[in-house]
Amino acid sequence: xxxxxxxxxxxxxxxxxxxxxxxxxxxxxxxxxxxxxxxxxxxxxxxxxxxxxxxxxxxxxxxxxxxxxxxxxxxxxxxxxxxxxxxxxxxxxxxxxxxxxxxxxxxxxxxxxxxxxxxxxxxxxxxxxxxxxxxxxxxxxxxxxxxxxxxxxxxxxxxxxxxxxxxxxxxxxxxxxxxxxxxxxxxxxxxxxxxxxxxxxxxxxxxxxxxxxxxxxxxxxxxxxxxxxxxxxxxxxxxxxxxxxxxxxxxxxxxxxxxxxxxxxxxxxxxxxxxxxxxxxxxxxxxxxxxxxxxxxxxxxxxxxxxxxxxxxxxxxxxxxxxxxxxxxxxxxxxxxxxxxxxxxxxxxxxxxxxxxxxxxxxxxxxxxxxxxxxxxxxxxxxxxxxxxxxxxxxxxxxxxxxxxxxxxxxxxxxxxxxxxxxxxxxxxxxxxxxxxxxxxxxxxxxxxxxxxxxxxxxxxxxxxxxxxxxxxxxxxxxxxxxx
Amino acid sequence: xxxxxxxxxxxxxxxxxxxxxxxxxxxxxxxxxxxxxxxxxxxxxxxxxxxxxxxxxxxxxxxxxxxxxxxxxxxxxxxxxxxxxxxxxxxxxxxxxxxxxxxxxxxxxxxxxxxxxxxxxxxxxxxxxxxxxxxxxxxxxxxxxxxxxxxxxxxxxxxxxxxxxxxxxxxxxxxxxxxxxxxxxxxxxxxxxxxxxxxxxxxxxxxxxxxxxxxxxxxxxxxxxxxxxxxxxxxxxxxxxxxxxxxxxxxxxxxxxxxxxxxxxxxxxxxxxxxxxxxxxxxxxxxxxxxxxxxxxxxxxxxxxxxxxxxxxxxxxxxxxxxxxxxxxxxxxxxxxxxxxxxxxxxxxxxxxxxxxxxxxxxxxxxxxxxxxxxxxxxxxxxxxxxxxxxxxxxxxxxxxxxxxxxxxxxxxxxxxxxxxxxxxxxxxxxxxxxxxxxxxxxxxxxxxxxxxxxxxxxxx
Numbered sequence: 001x002x003x004x005x006x007x008x009x010x011x012x013x014x015x016x017x018x019x020x021x022x023x024x025x026x027x028x029x030x031x032x033x034x035x036x037x038x039x040x041x042x043x044x045x046x047x048x049x050x051x052x053x054x055x056x057x058x059x060x061x062x063x064x065x066x067x068x069x070x071x072x073x074x075x076x077x078x079x080x081x082x083x084x085x086x087x088x089x090x091x092x093x094x095x096x097x098x099x100x101x102x103x104x105x106x107x108x109x110x111x112x113x114x115x116x117x118x119x120x121x122x123x124x125x126x127x128x129x130x131x132x133x134x135x136x137x138x139x140x141x142x143x144x145x146x147x148x149x150x151x152x153x154x155x156x157x158x159x160x161x162x163x164x165x166x167x168x169x170x171x172x173x174x175x176x177x178x179x180x181x182x183x184x185x186x187x188x189x190x191x192x193x194x195x196x197x198x199x200x201x202x203x204x205x206x207x208x209x210x211x212x213x214x215x216x217x218x219x220x221x222x223x224x225x226x227x228x229x230x231x232x233x234x235x236x237x238x239x240x241x242x243x244x245x246x247x248x249x250x251x252x253x254x255x256x257x258x259x260x261x262x263x264x265x266x267x268x269x270x271x272x273x274x275x276x277x278x279x280x281x282x283x284x285x286x287x288x289x290x291x292x293x294x295x296x297x298x299x300x301x302x303x304x305x306x307x308x309x310x311x312x313x314x315x316x317x318x319x320x321x322x323x324x325x326x327x328x329x330x331x332x333x334x335x336x337x338x339x340x341x342x343x344x345x346x347x348x349x350x351x352x353x354x355x356x357x358x359x360x361x362x363x364x365x366x367x368x369x370x371x372x373x374x375x376x377x378x379x380x381x382x383x384x385x386x387x388x389x390x391x392x393x394x395x396x397x398x399x400x401x402x403x404x405x406x407x408x409x410x411x412x413x414x415x416x417x418x419x420x421x422x423x424x425x426x427x428x429x430x431x432x433x434x435x436x437x438x439x440x441x442x443x444x445x446x447x448x449x450x451x452x453x454x455x456x457x458x459x460x461x462x463x464x465x466x467x468x469x470x471x472x473x474x475x476x477x478x479x480x481x482x483x484x
Numbered sequence: 485x486x487x488x489x490x491x492x493x494x495x496x497x498x499x500x501x502x503x504x505x506x507x508x509x510x511x512x513x514x515x516x517x518x519x520x521x522x523x524x525x526x527x528x529x530x531x532x533x534x535x536x537x538x539x540x541x542x543x544x545x546x547x548x549x550x551x552x553x554x555x556x557x558x559x560x561x562x563x564x565x566x567x568x569x570x571x572x573x574x575x576x577x578x579x580x581x582x583x584x585x586x587x588x589x590x591x592x593x594x595x596x597x598x599x600x601x602x603x604x605x606x607x608x609x610x611x612x613x614x615x616x617x618x619x620x621x622x623x624x625x626x627x628x629x630x631x632x633x634x635x636x637x638x639x640x641x642x643x644x645x646x647x648x649x650x651x652x653x654x655x656x657x658x659x660x661x662x663x664x665x666x667x668x669x670x671x672x673x674x675x676x677x678x679x680x681x682x683x684x685x686x687x688x689x690x691x692x693x694x695x696x697x698x699x700x701x702x703x704x705x706x707x708x709x710x711x712x713x714x715x716x717x718x719x720x721x722x723x724x725x726x727x728x729x730x731x732x733x734x735x736x737x738x739x740x741x742x743x744x745x746x747x748x749x750x751x752x753x754x755x756x757x758x759x760x761x762x763x764x765x766x767x768x769x770x771x772x773x774x775x776x777x778x779x780x781x782x783x784x785x786x787x788x789x790x791x792x793x794x795x796x797x798x799x800x801x802x803x804x805x806x807x808x809x810x811x812x813x814x815x816x817x818x819x820x821x822x823x824x825x826x827x828x829x830x831x832x833x834x835x836x837x838x839x840x841x842x843x844x845x846x847x848x849x850x851x852x853x854x855x856x857x858x859x860x861x862x863x864x865x866x867x868x869x870x871x872x873x874x875x876x877x878x879x880x881x882x883x884x885x886x887x888x889x890x891x892x893x894x895x896x897x898x899x900x901x902x903x904x905x906x907x908x909x910x911x912x913x914x915x916x917x918x919x920x921x922x923x924x925x926x927x928x929x930x931x932x933x934x935x936x937x938x939x940x941x942x943x944x945x
Contacts, residue, residue, distance in 0.1 A: 035577075036741075038580065039579050039580055039581075039806070040547075040576055040577040040578075040579065041579075041802075042549075043547065043548040043549065043572060043573075043576045043577075044548070044549040044550065044551065045549075045550050045551075045568065045572065046550065046551040046552060046553075047550075047551075047552045047553075047565075048552060048553030048554075049553070050534075050553060060525075060526060060529070061527070061528050061529065062529050062530075063528060063529070063530040063531075064530065064531055064532070065530075065531075065532045065534075066532070066533050066534075067533075067534055067535060067553045067554060067555060068533075068535075068555035068558075070555070078531060081607070082529040082530060082531065082607065083529065085519075085526070085529055085607040085608065085611060086519075086525075086526035086527075086528070086529040088526075088611065089521075089524075089525055089526045089611060089615075090525045090526065091523055091524045091525040092523065092525065118575070119572060119575040119576070120575045123575070123576075123577050127577070139742055140741050140742060176741070176742055178742055181860075182747075182860060183858065183860035183861065184742040184743060184859060184860050260522075260523070261522055261523050261627065261629065261664065261666070262522040262523070262527055263522075264522065264629040264662050264664050264671060265520070265521070265522070265629040265630045265631055265660050265661075265662045265673075266631070266660070268852065268853075268869075269664075269669065269671075271669075357532045357534060359528055359530060394857075395855045395856055395857045395865070396855055397853045397854065397855040397865045397866055397867065397888075398853050398867075399852070399853075399867045399886060399888075399942065400671075400852045400853070400867065400869045400886065401669060401945075403942060403944075404867070404888065404940055404942060406857075406865045406888060406890065406939075406940070408857045408858070426858060428857065430888070430939070430940060432943075458917065461518065461520055461631050461633070461916060462516070462518055462530070462532075462633075462916035463915055463916045463917040465917065484890060484939050
């Protein structure tokens with residue numbers, strides 16, 4: 001198959017294409033299991049294979065994909081034809097940043113391939129979890145297991161040939177209860193990064209059991225709690241909500257295609273302008289953020305992106321100053337030209353596609369906040385006069401330029417004079433991105449830092465779901481509106 | 485092609501029966517084309533032709549499914565899928581209820597929502613549409629974005645309980661055009677949904693865009709003070725809120741699981757404005773309807789709210805099986821939701837602007853990134869986007885920076901409803917996640933709701 005693909009790539013180059021690549025998925029398989037109140041509501045598996053072809057012709061992209069690999073010639077022709085039409089309306093001829101031709105392989109680390117584990121064993125895990133969640137106060141209990149495995153063979157007209165095998169495991173447990181007014185409240189657990197591999201071994205019964213007990217206890221505390229007051233306070237975000245804050249208001253805001261206006265018709269733009277790089281005080285000096293695809297074992301580490309660029313660790317925000325973005329080969333070239341200065345040195349290796357039938361776009365890798373020197377969670381609480389500790393991603397809504405946001409969390413703990421006083425329900429907070437990060441007043445140390453996984457980040461048209469990670473510490477922000 | 489598809493399904497049924505496997509088969513085929521624009525250029529021109537097969541195997545109370553992306557001629561791979569589903573169901577844990585396996589009493593075929601001219605629209609035609617809709621509106625600073633998504637979709641079904649088949653074929657197009665200012669970052673939008681080539685009207689989009697661009701270029705932008713406003717919602721905003729209501733409102737399964745702001749005691753009660761009527765109406769072709777559900781139940785107009793009175797929950801087959809309810813024909817890839825119109829003749833932004841008004845009116849055509857804050861209260865939050873206007877009572881117009889609304893759907897569609905347009909609009913609510921599934925919601929062109937609070941107001945675009 002590789003030989004046939006290389007022949008087609010060469011044929012299109014001879015026909016005038018400036019650049020051609022092909023992603024062949026010999027296999028992509030998934031296994032989704034969901035047990036709801038003890039009922040196995042979903043026991044599904046899937047398998048797909050196919051080829052996606054991307055052609056750059058006279059400065060414009062054409063893309064075509066098909067599951068039927070028997071018609072390779074027609075598929076490549078269609079991609080070229082799509083590019084020819086696109087070339088009729090271009091304003092900035094696409095150029096790609098330089099990269100080396102790479103011949104390499106990558107395999108995400110797992111000790112036990114989850115696709116070798118019998119269904120009965122997976123169900124036994126879920127039944128055990130379901131039983132542990134079946135406690136007083138619990139109205140609904142939900143246990144999900146998602147397994148993904150994809151083999152991707154990437155070839156391009158610049159001589160690269162890369163084979164990747166990516167395996168993902170996303171387990172979660174959740175409980176739902178009803179308070180005296182009949183309002184629902186939930187608490188959930190998805191394991192953060194727990195070591196250097198993420199196969200079936202992720203499903204550590206001891207860790208899940210302890211967290212099952214915790215989320216039931218915390219949900220029952222919420223059921224009898226007072227509502228979150230409408231107030232202005234310090235908010236202390238635990239990693240279970242800080243990851244999403246980072247995702248929505250640093251990650252998406254710093255995708256270079258969004259900054260350049262390529263997502264305006266759907267996902268939105270970014271408040272960030274090219275002139276902001278090197279000048280915008282994005283946050284306080286306590287804020288250092290990076291796009292790090294080199295951490296072993298997270299969905300945001302994938303060896304090579306779908307441009308064939310090796311994974312990298314790049315600063316985004318350095319002690320509060322905006323210095324970088326999430327980038328691929330195309331956008332860095334355009335951004336540097338538009339800015340009239342060299343902001344970006346080569347691709348950041350962040351161009352990825354969700355499937356063979358989608359085109360690669362800039363996606364988050366592991367968008368992380370560096371740990372700080374403000375101690376443990378207890379230290380931060382002790383040094384907070386009036387605050388609220390928040391955890392659990394219940395709801396999130398962000399302005400179209402990522403300039404403002406509203407989050408609801410599963411649980412809140414009010415803090416008065418350095419001590420946690422009591423739990424509140426229906427906790428929310430909102431703010432504006434830049435003032436919010438400039439109010440960052442405490443960043444927890446390594447003991448508070450966790451890599452949370454995001455299994456379902458949506459972006460693009462046609463829409464794409466991507467898996468990634470966020471390494472974040474506990475963070476405290478001051479003067480934040482809560483309870484609205 | 486239809487014959488080949490149905491024959492393939494018959495062959496798979498025979499294979500399953502020979503193996504003693506109880507199974508249902510859902511065949512999905514799409515031919516999708518998407519031309520995407522950004523920065524006044526075509527940023528991507530793509531197409532996919534994909535065939536999916538979903539196989540669900542049953543063994544008493546056990547159920548398991550297997551799906552694959554395949555080729556129509558790849559019979560062996562499909563048969564392997566049957567074998568895998570059969571193997572999975574052997575190990576599946578039994579449900580606490582009996583899942584219903586469909587029995588089709590007759591074969592059913594519906595291609596009425598398929599227009600070959602729309603399905604086969606050329607690259608050149610899509611580009612010409614965009615050029616016409618944006619003609620003369622682009623400048624160095626005002627740039628074009630958007631998508632022209634079109635294609636056709638086939639759903640076909642069979643099961644081992646009967647030899648009858650169901651077959652649905654539809655064509656669709658979804659067009660979004662955005663004009664945005666590169667420096668100021670304002671953005672305005674016009675959208676169109678098409679089921680038939682005749683639905684394509686680029687001049688209408690051009691008219692909408694020209695009106696909005698004129699105001700955004702010449703009217704004074706302003707940060708709105710926080711407080712309550714009389715708000716007129718456009719079709720996109722209304723459809724978005726109705727979509728949320730479908731998740732946390734009248735779904736029987738959601739209600740039973742505690743995810744609804746409605747309960748069984750409210751059936752027959754007035755919960756919304758008397759001006760609010762909502763029907764699932766599969767006779768409206770603009771919604772790309774299913775006149776049979778996936779279980780073979782004939783679908784007819786199904787009233788959900790009539791003049792504010794809640795008529796009853798909808799039940800998919802699986803929820804009905806689990807909770808002992810009667811299925812209502814709602815095991816469908818999408819519903820055909822239609823919100824009734826009112827008695828106000830204004831149906832366009834221009835007509836709204838021309839209407840006499842006693843108070844300031846905040847026009848919000850589009851709500852961005854809506855999410856559910858509290859499902860038990862119907863509380864949702866979202867921000868305005870794409871062409872909001874403040875129509876002052878003195879006749880002047882101000883361009884407001886975006887604002888955030890955090891409101892209960894009970895408020896938005898409740899007693900605060902002032903009026904609805906007579907004219908209804910089909911708003912395309914398709915997403916391009918996963919398998920192609922064109923859908924649209926029919927809503928009044930405009931609805932005014934008085935006294936809604938905005939909880940945040942941007943200080944710039």
